[in-house]
Amino acid sequence: MDAPLPGDAVARAYDRWRVAIHAPAISRRTAAANAAFFLPHLTPGISLLDLGCGPGSITAGLAQVVAPGAVTGLDINPATVASARAAYGGTPGLSFTIGDASAVPFADATFDAVFAHALLQHAHSPSAVLREAFRVLRPGGVVGIADADHGGSLIAPETPTLRASLDLMVRVQALRGGDYQVGRSLGLLLAEAGFTDISVSAAGGCDGTPAVKARAAERQARILSGEPFAAFVEAAGLETRARLTAMAEAWRTWATTPGSLWTRWWFQATAVRGNEE
Numbered sequence: 375m376d377a378p379l380p381g382d383a384v385a386r387a388y389d390r391w392r393v394a395i396h397a398p399a400i401s402r403r404t405a406a407a408n409a410a411f412f413l414p415h416l417t418p419g420i421s422l423l424d425l426g427c428g429p430g431s432i433t434a435g436l437a438q439v440v441a442p443g444a445v446t447g448l449d450i451n452p453a454t455v456a457s458a459r460a461a462y463g464g465t466p467g468l469s470f471t472i473g474d475a476s477a478v479p480f481a482d483a484t485f486d487a488v489f490a491h492a493l494l495q496h497a498h499s500p501s502a503v504l505r506e507a508f509r510v511l512r513p514g515g516v517v518g519i520a521d522a523d524h525g526g527s528l529i530a531p532e533t534p535t536l537r538a539s540l541d542l543m544v545r546v547q548a549l550r551g552g553d554y555q556v557g558r559s560l561g562l563l564l565a566e567a568g569f570t571d572i573s574v575s576a577a578g579g580c581d582g583t584p585a586v587k588a589r590a591a592e593r594q595a596r597i598l599s600g601e602p603f604a605a606f607v608e609a610a611g612l613e614t615r616a617r618l619t620a621m622a623e624a625w626r627t628w629a630t631t632p633g634s635l636w637t638r639w640w641f642q643a644t645a646v647r648g649n650e651e
């Protein structure tokens with residue numbers, strides 16, 4: 375039998391809390407680190423659209439790279455767009471707009487480049503987003519997409535409780551209409567959307583030092599014992615609060631286990647909107 379879906383109020387509270395809990399880490403992202411795979415495709419003076427731009431730190435870096443070209447950051451969350459404008463609104467050539475990446479409010483062939491970092495894992499239809507990216511790119515324009523895939527997570531020593539907590543994140547994301555395993559499909563989705571010259575690469579990260587593991591475990595524990603998360607998970611019939619507490623504890627034990635590690639994978643893809651005859 376399918377799990378019951380949490381009511382709107384519980385789901386909205388969970389969504390707001392999720393944005394808040396991840397905002398500090400997301401705000402520290404940079405174009406140099408997170409868009410490095412895309413920078414060789416960019417030249418000064420081109421126009422660029424950053425879909426699902428979030429707080430805008432990567433977008434602002436991209437604006438420096440393509441200056442004096444125009445960069446637009448688009449995000450569906452009005453509060454996020456407001457914070458991006460507050461932080462980077464004064465950057466020459468950079469603007470932010472509220473909009474849905476699966477129904478982009480720009481005409482066909484408007485941009486020379488389209489970028490999206492950590493958007494597709496949240497998008498209800500990654501295919502629709504990439505079709506829109508294709509539509510608003512001019513022929514010959516380039517797209518750069520980066521996204522995570524939690525399916526590649528390795529944890530050692532792995533316990534059933536830790537594995538269950540990783541699986542839980544994937545299941546919760548699916549219930550919110552996203553996909554924490556979209557990374558592996560970036561190239562296939564780009565091909566389906568009509569792009570050519572597709573190149574896919576992957577970058578793995580490993581939490582393996584005491585300080586990094588302590589920070590990662592605290593973040594995991596804070597998520598698992600966060601009240602809106604617990605309310606959402608319980609309403610969906612996925613786990614009990616007691617199990618969530620045990621999962622949080624398992625992360626803290628993992629962090630203090632000598633020699634333990636946690637790996638994660640990100641995938642990046644670039645592609646071209648071919649010149650149509």
Ligand SMILES: C[S@@+](CC[C@H](N)C(=O)[O-])C[C@H]1O[C@@H](n2cnc3c(N)ncnc32)[C@H](O)[C@@H]1O
Pocket residue numbers: 400401403425426427428429430431432448449450451454473474475476490491492493496497498
């Ligand atoms: C994890 S954040 C990534 C932010 C930024 N790209 C980064 O990596 O720093 C995902 C962002 O996508 C936005 N988002 C989710 N679905 C969207 C959609 N359909 N259209 C536009 N933005 C969307 C969210 O509001 C959120 O700000």
